[in-house]
Amino acid sequence: MKFLRSPSVLLACLLIVPVAFARSHSDSPADIRSDTAAHRSAKEAEPLPPPSAYNDHPKLAIILVIDQFRGDYLDRWRADFKNRGFDLFLDHGAYFPDCYYDYANTKTAPGHATIGTGAYTDGHGISANSWWDLARNPNRPVSSVEDERYRMVGEPDSSIPGDQPGAAANAPKFLVGSSPRNLLASTVGDELRLATEGQGKVFGISLKDRAAILTAGAAANGAFWIDPASGYFVSSTYYMRELPDWAIAFNTGGAIPLAEQEANAPPNTKEFYEVVGRTPAANEYELNFAEALIQGEQLGQGDVTDLLTISLSANDILGHQVGPDSTDEREMVDTLDTQLDTFFTWLDKNIPGGLGNVWIALTADHGVAPVPATAAQYGLNAAPWDLDKLIDALDYAINMKFSPGEKIEYILPHQELPYLSLNAAEFMKAGINEQEAEAAVQQLLPAAVASLTPAAPEPPPSDTTSGTQAAAPPAPQPSDTRLPPHPVLFRSYTREQLADGPYPPTPWGELLAHSYSPNGGWYLMVIPAAFQMEAMGPGHTTHFTPYSYDRHVPLGFYGAPFAAGIYRQRVQPVDLAATFAALLGINQPSASVGQILTEALKPESEVIYPKPKPAPPVRTHHATKPAVHHAATTPKAAHP
Ligand SMILES: [Zn+2]
Helix, strand or coil: CHHHHCHHHHHHHHHHHHHHHHHHCCCCCCCCCCCCHHHHHHHHHCCCCCCCHHHCCCCEEEEEEECCCCCCHHHHCHHHCCCCCCHHHHCCCEEEEEEECCCCCCCHHHHHHHHHHCCCHHHHCCCCCEECCCCCCCCCCEECCEEEEEEEECCCHHHCCCCCCCCCCCCCCCCEEECCCCCCCCCHHHHHHHHCCCCCCEEEEECCHHHHHHHHCCCCCEEEEECCCCCCEEEECCCCCCCCHHHHHHHHCCHHHHHHHHCCCCCCCCCHHHHCCCCHHHHHHHHHHHHHHHHHCCCCCCCCCEEEEEEECHHHHHHHHHCCCCHHHHHHHHHHHHHHHHHHHHHHHHCCCCHHHEEEEEECCCCCCCCHHHHHHCCCCCCEECHHHHHHHHHHHHHHHHCCCCCCCCECCCCCCCEEEECHHHHHHCCCCHHHHHHHHHHHHHHHHHCCCCCCCCCCCCCCCCCCCCCCCCCCCCCCCCCCCCCCEEEEEEHHHHHHCCCCCCHHHHHHHCCCCCCCCCEEEEEECCCCEECCCCCCCCCCCCCHHHHEEEEEEECCCECCEECCCCECCHHHHHHHHHHHCCCCCCCCCCCCCHHHECCHHHCCCCCCCCCCCCCCCCCCCCCCCHHHHCCCCCCC
16 A cells, blocks of 8 residues: 555554554454454454545545436436436435535535535635626626636637637637636545545546536546537646546547437537537536546546546536426436446446445535426416516615616626625715615615516406596405416525624524625625526526525435435435545545434444455546546646
């Protein structure tokens, strides 16, 4: 074990030895092999260390995130599942069907940061996919991971620069890079890197940069996501100067044309993210890239544990357009069941000792609301909010209060609920400080929301009106049918209230405390009534609220330490990183608040890992050269 050559680790081992001896005489020895008498006597002579990251138990840990995968899907469609896809968790793993995020801002970036760090927004700092940072960019919100100090690597020339129309001829030959600059907590992968002194390799994959980066962490060897136009997997100079050869080979091999063909998309679509990304072919495309990465970086082949985070984006891209109750969504889930079976079978063949030497955790970054029209059909008050109209109404009311006769835009455009960002510069020009500004908007908000309700139909003309006396308005008549939904404001909180409380001493108060971040400048958190959201296209839906449908996700574990079963107690996604860290024998991530799910753990004496066969051959994949280690072994080019 190369790892034990480190002087500091040798010292640590000397200190641990007496404890290990004590363990060997206890009723629950930490021996991972069969408990034969021969082994026992050998162990007493030379106790084995307990299985952990330091002695490659497991060889590879995988955190599998399905973007926008609500916690009820696996129960709802369980009869569809075959083989060893989702059933790996449901039948052969520890599965927690009642897992709920304990914060209010159920968006993709904070969800992935929460999974990686075992902390909520108040710990990891990521509050939304993007937010206004007027000092960095006065023209538009900045994304949670975009970072102009770095550039993207690996995109094809045809995509440069993808977001600047007409600039192809002499445009700068780079796109803005991405990094974990806003992630304030370490991930379980970061802690693995530290604990193994860089020997444990950590990578993240997604179609989305935020989902790849925020789950894997700042110390990851690499994170890969796609260039939206071409579908090429790319990275950023934060992680590497150029793509590893195996990734270049993947991008220029047959994977993209195959995915386009399977998605019934035109070849070289130029809209890979939108066109292919919303089909089951995108999940297969990502899993194929995961296999190429595992081989190219030789994950699971070393003396310590490696970690890979995979966030599958397709269910989210489709789900926003069709909602959770569509047959398209169900078909994508059923197809994913088969695709996961294929991936798990591939792991079984390619990781030394097979799937028994792999841990896999399954979860999601958030759930989703039913399509408002569907919820309204059942009688729920699922009203759409016209955000532009709301901003106009607020701006009008704020001008009346602070600058009568003027048309100053006090509310910023491009809002991402549940946040409503204020234009601090304009308020300051009017001599209004943050506290006064946020309090004023909070006070004016209920009337502005009420103004979104469509006007009631004109009452029918009365035939009893006569004489010169004005008729009394007719009494409202009871409706024969259900009235249409109407916008309702449930709660709002100013940034200062979220930062300082006081919070009610209830679960709701804790949820609010978990949602705080200073990102976004001056803002309010605006919480509509349940099932309400910003108005969008027919059949579309989204996620952003503290309601159960947005917070409910699956949590499943497969691997040697986990006792198979369905565990009904309420758990949280933060428990994933906490449990992995504890079992790996490494520090908890820096802001972790998760619980270790001890109820799902086997007694140590029953934890058995397969012994790998000696020197398994490394197969080539997609005609790539194996064992290329650009990202893993070269020092980071421009690491801060
Ligand atoms: Zn998401």
